[in-house]
Amino acid sequence: MILKVDADAYESEKAAAEAQQMEDGELLSTGIPSLEKVGKLRNLYDREKLRAITHRKERQLSGKDWVLQKDGATGHPFWYNTDSGEGVWEPPLVLKQMAGEANARAGGYALLSLDHMVRLLAQMPL
Numbered sequence: 001m002i003l004k005v006d007a008d009a010y011e012s013e014k015a016a017a018e019a020q021q022m023e024d025g026e027l028l029s030t031g032i033p034s035l036e037k038v039g040k041l042r043n044l045y046d047r048e049k050l051r052a053i054t055h056r057k058e059r060q061l062s063g064k065d066w067v068l069q070k071d072g073a074t075g076h077p078f079w080y081n082t083d084s085g086e087g088v089w090e091p092p093l094v095l096k097q098m099a100g101e102a103n104a105r106a107g108g109y110a111l112l113s114l115d116h117m118v119r120l121l122a123q124m125p126l
Helices: 007-024 035-062 093-111 114-123
Strands: 066-070 077-081
Touching: 035 093, 093 114
Parallel strands: none
Antiparallel strands: 066 077
8 A cells, every 4th residue: 555645735734833833932943054154154263263362372472461469378479371370479481581671671781681681692693
């Protein structure tokens, strides 16, 4: 025995049932975006990810990712890296280097740190 089914009628009934279930809150619609929109969203994601990486690298190189905090138990100051979660008691190397360069700019070669002076002299031709 062969069972004949009207496919159009079946699809119509199915669509009506789904619409009723969505109206009743029993079925959720996700609204799947088109492939074109997915591509645009991917490009936006890639741009924002690159911007975040660039911003983090800028903070690392400038020392802006380090903030001075106070220890709750002892009250002593310590340096906290907001990006990595690292905490240190002594000022981080990048901040020491930035301070040394700022001093050198303000006072000339006389205030240049030994580290900076050695690097500068090593670059000079003999």
